[in-house]
Amino acid sequence: MLKEKVKALLVEAFEEYGSLFLVDLSFKGNNEITVVIDGDEGVTVQDCINVSRKVEHNLDREEEDFSLEVMSSGATEPLINKRQYKKNVGRDLDVKLQDGSKITGLLTKVEENTITLSWKERVPKEVGKGKVTVDKEEIISFDAIEQAKVKIKF
Template sequence: MEFRKRIEELLNEFLETRKDLFLIDLKFSAGDDITVILDGDNGVSLQDCLDASRAIEFNMDREEHDFSLQVMSAGLSEPLATPRQFAKNLGREIEVLLNDSEKIEGELAKVDEEKITLILRYRKPKDIGKGKVDVEEEKEIPYSEIKKALVTIKF
C-alpha cells in the first residue's frame, strides 16, 4: 500500500506545479502497471505527459519496486467525468446517458459544481395546423443522474 500512496503523492506534487492540468483517472493493475489519465484546461501535450511521467519515475526506485507507467491525455472517446472537464467543453455538443438509460443530446451551455445545463434543439409538430416548429429549451441535469457523457464528434 505504501507504493501506491507514494505514486499518488508524487502525482499530486506534480499537479500542484501545473494548475492547468488535472487528474481524470489513476489505475493500478495487480502487476503494478500504472495508468495515469490527465486532462487540462488548454489540452494536454506530449510534453505534459512526459513531465508527469518523469515526476513519478525519477522519484521511485525500480530496484525496490518494479512497475510500468503509462501517462496519457483524456481523448475524445473518454467520458467526461469532472465539472472541470465539462467546463472545458462549454459550447460543444455532448451526448448524455442518464442512469435510467435515457439519452439526451444538446449543446453544453452551463456548468457548476452540482449540475450541467444543455440547450436542446429539436422540431415538434405545431399545436395548431400542419407542419413542425423549431424548439429550443434548456435542460438541467445533476451529475448524480449522469451515467456517461461524451463529446459528440461531427464531421
C-alpha cells in the first residue's frame, strides 16, 4: 500500500514541477524510501525539498512509519532515463556497449530509439606517411548501450 501511495504522490509532484522527472525509486525492508530525481534544467536543493514535502506531507506516519530521502542524480552516475540523454545533448559521453566496446564522443542527437555520437579521430593517410584527422559519427541504439556517463571536464 505504501509503495502505490508514494508512486501516486510522485506522479503528482512531477506534474506540478514539470521540469523534474524520476530516475530511481527504491524501498528497503523497514520502509526506507529513496527517490532519485533529475531535471531538464538540473536539480536544486529546493527541488528536492519540494518533492520530499509533496510525498511526506501526504503520508500518515501514524498509519505506517517510514524514512524518506530525495536526492538528485549525481554527476558521475550513469544515465538511465531517455530524458537524461536529451538534457545532455552537446556534452561528451563515455558509452560502454553491450558487446564490451567503448565509445567517447559528443552527444549530438537523441531520438526515440537511438543516440548519435560524434568525435574526431586520427587515421593513417590513404597515400603517404602520417595521419589525418577525420570526423566520425555513430548512431547507437539504446538497446546496445550497457552504460553511458557524462564525461566531466575540468
